[in-house]
Amino acid sequence: MAREVTDADGITWSCLQAYAGLSDSEENQAAARVNEARNTLWIVCTPSGGAKSVRLELPSEWETSYSDEALLGEITVHQHK
Numbered sequence: 001m002a003r004e005v006t007d008a009d010g011i012t013w014s015c016l017q018a019y020a021g022l023s024d025s026e027e028n029q030a031a032a033r034v035n036e037a038r039n040t041l042w043i044v045c046t047p048s049g050g051a052k053s054v055r056l057e058l059p060s061e062w063e064t065s066y067s068d069e070a071l072l073g074e075i076t077v078h079q080h081k
Helices: 024-033 070-080
Strands: 003-006 011-017 033-037 040-045 054-059
Touching: 011 054, 011 070, 054 070
Parallel strands: none
Antiparallel strands: 003 011, 011 040, 033 040, 040 054
């Protein structure tokens, strides 16, 4: 399920785990995992406006452990890389 956050410029970002729309097969779950030891996943955030999508490495519990502000902070950092 996608999580949406809106930044100060009014851009709504829709974030979800990479490969989430495919299937729950072990291969897709493994493809989304960045580092098993750190328990991190690839998360893709797509903007409603003209900005580019960003790919973030976040903890597997990012949907509940990250505040909107923290998620927007990660997006901002990775936009400029």
